[in-house]
Every structure is written in C-alpha cells, then in structure tokens.
Amino acid sequence: MFRSQYDTDVTVWSPQGRLLQVEYAMEAVKQGSACLGLVGKDGVVLAALKRQPNELSGHQKKLLKIDDHLVIAVAGLNADARTLAKVMRTECLNHRYVYGAPLQGARLVQDIADKYQRCTQTYVRRPYGVGLLVACCDATGPHLYETCPSGNFSEFVAVAIGARAQSAKTYLEKHHKTFKDTPVEELCTHALQALACVEINRCAAISTPRPSFWLKLGHDLRDPRDRIQRAAPHSHPERPRIEGRLKFYFPTGIGRLRRWRQGTRRGGRVPSRRDCRWAVALD
Amino acid sequence: MLLYPGATAAEAPARQHTSRPIVTGTSVLGIKYKDGVMLAADTLASYGSLAMFKDVTRIARTGSYTLVGASGELSDYHALLDKLKGLAQANANCDDGFEHGPAEIYSYLRAVLYQRRNKFDPLWNSLVVGGFKDGAPFLGSVDLRGTAYEDDVIATGYGSHLALPIMRAKWTPDLDEGEARALLEDCLRVLFYRDCRALDTVVLSKATATGTLVSDPYKLETDWTSASFVAPKAGGDGDGGW
Numbered sequence: 230m231f232r233s234q235y236d237t238d239v240t241v242w243s244p245q246g247r248l249l250q251v252e253y254a255m256e257a258v259k260q261g262s263a264c265l266g267l268v269g270k271d272g273v274v275l276a277a278l279k280r281q282p283n284e285l286s287g288h289q290k291k292l293l294k295i296d297d298h299l300v301i302a303v304a305g306l307n308a309d310a311r312t313l314a315k316v317m318r319t320e321c322l323n324h325r326y327v328y329g330a331p332l333q334g335a336r337l338v339q340d341i342a343d344k345y346q347r348c349t350q351t352y353v354r355r356p357y358g359v360g361l362l363v364a365c366c367d368a369t370g371p372h373l374y375e376t377c378p379s380g381n382f383s384e385f386v387a388v389a390i391g392a393r394a395q396s397a398k399t400y401l402e403k404h405h406k407t408f409k410d411t412p413v414e415e416l417c418t419h420a421l422q423a424l425a426c427v428e429i430n431r432c433a434a435i436s437t438p439r440p441s442f443w444l445k446l447g448h449d450l451r452d453p454r455d456r457i458q459r460a461a462p463h464s465h466p467e468r469p470r471i472e473g474r475l476k477f478y479f480p481t482g483i484g485r486l487r488r489w490r491q492g493t494r495r496g497g498r499v500p501s502r503r504d505c506r507w508a509v510a511l512d
Numbered sequence: 513m514l515l516y517p518g519a520t521a522a523e524a525p526a527r528q529h530t531s532r533p534i535v536t537g538t539s540v541l542g543i544k545y546k547d548g549v550m551l552a553a554d555t556l557a558s559y560g561s562l563a564m565f566k567d568v569t570r571i572a573r574t575g576s577y578t579l580v581g582a583s584g585e586l587s588d589y590h591a592l593l594d595k596l597k598g599l600a601q602a603n604a605n606c607d608d609g610f611e612h613g614p615a616e617i618y619s620y621l622r623a624v625l626y627q628r629r630n631k632f633d634p635l636w637n638s639l640v641v642g643g644f645k646d647g648a649p650f651l652g653s654v655d656l657r658g659t660a661y662e663d664d665v666i667a668t669g670y671g672s673h674l675a676l677p678i679m680r681a682k683w684t685p686d687l688d689e690g691e692a693r694a695l696l697e698d699c700l701r702v703l704f705y706r707d708c709r710a711l712d713t714v715v716l717s718k719a720t721a722t723g724t725l726v727s728d729p730y731k732l733e734t735d736w737t738s739a740s741f742v743a744p745k746a747g748g749d750g751d752g753g754w
Contacts, residue, residue: 326623327619328616330615330616336606368610369609
C-alpha cells in the first residue's frame with residue numbers, strides 16, 4: 230500500500246517539497262513510549278515510561294548510559310537506538326583516551342545529527358526511526374538536547390517526546406520558568422508529575438501499588454539489582470528511596486488503584502503489570 | 513627502504529620516516545609559580561652543531577589558556593602547531609563557548625606522539641605544555657615516545673641535566689612572578705654557559721588567570737669574568753677543554 234508515489238525512496242521529493250520517508254520516521258518517534266527531560270540548577274533529569282512488550286517479558290530499555298557525564302532517553306525503534314548508543318559510547322571513550330576529559334555533549338549531538346542527516350540524503354538507506362533526548366553535564370554546565378530522524382537537533386530547558394508527549398509538554402511549559410533554580414531532587418518530582426500527565430490522559434495506572442524510584446545517574450528499574458531493591462527496600466543506602474512522597478506524585482494513579490481494588494473500576498481499565506514502570510535518570 | 517622486485521636503487525621511494533632530527537632546538541624550561549605557569553627557552557635552531565637560525569621562537573600560544581614549548585626537531589614542532597591550530601579552529605567553528613584546556617592539549621599531544629611512535633615515525637620532540645584554566649595551573653611534558661608526566665618544575669633536553677637540579681633546589685610553590693623569572697633566567701644563563709647548542713637570546717612566557725603571553729626575544733646578560741672561564745683548569749696543562 231502506498232500513501233503516495235513519492236514515498237518509496239528517501240531521496241525522492243514530493244511535489245509539496247517534503248521527504249515522506251523522513252516524515253514517516255518522525256512518526257515512529259511519536260509512537261514510541263514517552264520520555265522527557267528537564268534541566269535544573271545543578272543537573273539534568275531524564276524520565277521515561279517503560280513498556281512491557283509481553284506479559285512474561287522484561288521492560289524495554291529507555292535510558293541508556295553513554296558515559297559518566299552523559300545519558301540518553303530514547304523514543305521510537307529501540308534497535309536503532311542501540312546502534313546510535315554504541316556509536317556515542319565509542320565516541321565518548323575515544324575522546325576520553327585522546328583528551329583525558331569527557332566529550333562535550335553539544336559536539337557529540339552534532340556528530341549524531343550528522344549521522345541522522347546522511348540517511349536522509351543517501352539512497353537505499355532508511356532514516357533512523359528513533360528520537361533521542363541527550364542529557365549531559367560537561368564543562369559548560371548541564372545541557373539537554375533532542376535529536377530526531379530528520380537530522381535536526383535543538384537544545385532545551387525541558388522537552389518531552391514519544392506517544393502522548395503533548396500532555397507532558399503542557400506540564401513542562403507551565404512550570405519551566407522555575408526549573409533553572411531547582412535542584413535535581415525537586416526536578417525529579419517535576420519529571421514524574423509530567424510523566425504522570427501522559428498516563429492520566431491514557432486512563433491507565435501505574436503498575437505496582439507502591440512503585441519506588443531510584444535516583445541515580447543513568448539507572449532505571451531495568452536493572453535486576455533494582456528489582457531486588459524493590460523487594461527489600463532500604464537495604465542499599467546508595468539508592469535513596471522516595472516512597473514517602475508517592476501520593477504527592479500520583480494522586481490520580483493511587484486513587485484509580487484504590488477504586489480498582491474496591492472493584493468500582495470507574496474511569497479506565499484495570500491497571501495491569503503490563504502497563505508501565507517508571508524510570509528515572511539523574512545527572 | 514621499500515624495494516619492489518626488479519626496482520633499482522634510483523627508483524626506490526624516498527624514506528618517509530624521521531630517523532634523525534635535522535634542525536633542532538635545545539632545552540625548554542617550565543615552572544609553576546604563585547600566579548600560574550612560566551615557560552622559557554632560547555631562540556636557537558641548530559643544524560647539527562651549526563647555529564643556523566638565531567631568532568626562532570620555540571614557545572607558542574594555542575587557544576586561550578595554553579603554551580606549548582618544544583625541543584628537538586623544529587619542523588615536527590611546526591607540524592604539531594598546525595594540528596593545534598586546527599583544533600582551535602574546530603573549537604571556534606563549534607561556537608559553543610568551549611575551548612580545550614592545557615590538560616586536554618597535553619593529553620592530545622601525548623596521543624599524537626604515541627601514535628607516531630607506534631608507526632616507527634616519531635615526531636622528534638620533547639614538549640612542555642603549560643597553561644592556566646579554571647583557577648588551576650598546569651605543567652606537563654611529553655616526549656617523542658609519548659611518555660607524559662606532570663610536575664611543578666620541568667626541563668627538557670640538556671636542561672634536564674643542567675637546569676633541573678637548580679630549579680628543584682630553588683623552587684617553592686609561592687614564588688612570585690619576579691622570582692620565577694629570575695630563577696628561569698639563571699637556569700638559561702647556566703645553559704648558555706654549558707650547553708654548546710644554547711643561545712643567550714631567549715623568550716619567556718607565562719600563563720595566568722588573565723591569559724597567556726609570550727615575550728619578544730631578548731638577550732640575557734652574561735658574565736664571563738669568572739675565573740673558571742678566564743682560565744679553565746687553571747694551573748693545569750692542556751687547552752683547558754674537558
């Protein structure tokens with residue numbers, strides 16, 4: 230099935246002056262599960278919704294650590310993201326060998342954007358179907374960048390991409406003015422609240438009665454050690470737990486969960502373990 | 513020499529690697545002091561034992577924070593400076609407000625020199641990298657094998673034998689600018705007296721919080737009235753040479 234006769238090759242223009250293959254790739258990003266990032270006073274926070282492709286499977290990886298100072302969140306084709314992450318890790322490692330110092334995030338993002346762009350101008354290639362949020366703390370301070378399949382990239386104070394990211398964006402637009410004076414601990418609250426906006430609109434709920442959040446650079450709940458941590462809270466002092474403020478984060482989610490337990494099932498389907506888990510990266 | 517079968521010696525390609533230095537500079541000295549880092553070197557470029565060029569500055573600024581001085585083959589040094597110029601230009605092109613600091617330049621030079629050593633085509637230099645960035649002084653040295661180290665006082669070439677003991681004896685971390693300069697000039701003077709490839713025309717340079725500066729060449733005052741110069745090996749036979 231063809232939407233247009235101009236969309237079979239990435240190097241062919243449509244009469245409207247568009248590259249349809251590139252736009253389809255951008256659509257793949259919009260259908261990936263949401264992730265967002267915000268820049269604060271002393272760091273950057275990335276947060277993402279983790280889908281579980283199957284009842285018996287693990288959750289997808291949404292946050293990938295690239296280097297000690299740099300983490301990415303991905304929305305779109307995860308396999309494409311792995312390729313890009315590999316390139317980014319290699320670049321960071323090479324830079325550390327040659328210069329003995331971490332690579333500037335802006336320069337890595339520019340290189341990756343060039344890599345994206347080559348796919349939009351070379352035949353028998355397809356564009357990358359993934360968008361990245363790149364969070365880094367380098368010599369010029371904390372930064373957050375978004376890349377997309379067209380080869381464009383921009384720097385942001387706060388941004389959300391992926392499915393239903395608009396509701397998170399609305400939250401971020403409302404609060405972004407305070408971010409630059411906000412320490413990362415509080416920024417996590419904002420990140421989770423913005424993510425909660427995404428899920429509320431979807432009429433879904435969080436997956437566990439008492440989800441917990443590990444605030445650590447580049448870590449998310451994918452880590453088996455983290456799962457053990459959840460089973461035995463407070464046994465690991467390096468991973469502070471912020472469960473006490475949970476109700477503040479997810480009033481709607483908790484309420485829905487309570488209604489579900491009471492059997493009322495108003496306002497949405499029954500939450501299941503498949504729905505989502507939360508991932509937080511703190512830089 | 514690479515010879516393909518049937519090639520005559522006349523057709524053989526020219527040798528493409530440096531097996532010995534041709535035009536060389538002698539010692540470079542560097543010290544940290546209270547306000548930053550100071551580097552010094554004379555301005556002689558020797559062709560073997562011939563004092564061929566007497567006005568070659570062997571210390572250069574690169575970027576806003578860094579000084580690079582070199583002993584050894586001067587053409588290799590100039591090739592390295594071209595690479596560093598490319599690095600500075602790449603920084604300017606990015607226009608993101610970032611510039612490499614002295615520690616990064618030092619690490620970069622280490623990587624370049626080590627890579628060339630592994631090709632058995634070394635860049636025949638001993639480099640001294642000095643700089644000041646983010647309130648911290650930096651002083652390090654890299655040699656033609658990629659061996660690199662940092663220290664409070666550094667001397668290359670003949671200076672590592674003749675000047676380093678003096679510098680280590682006199683150096684304290686709170687030297688002011690005048691004292692640092694006096695110490696380096698004393699060492700350069702000793703080098704001029706004792707190192708046959710040295711000159712009394714020198715450049716001095718510093719890297720401080722306000723940036724980097726390389727002086728114009730100037731002449732050191734020397735005093736040859738010392739008894740050991742007037743009558744070397746006084747009382748002995750022979751021509752006074754060692």
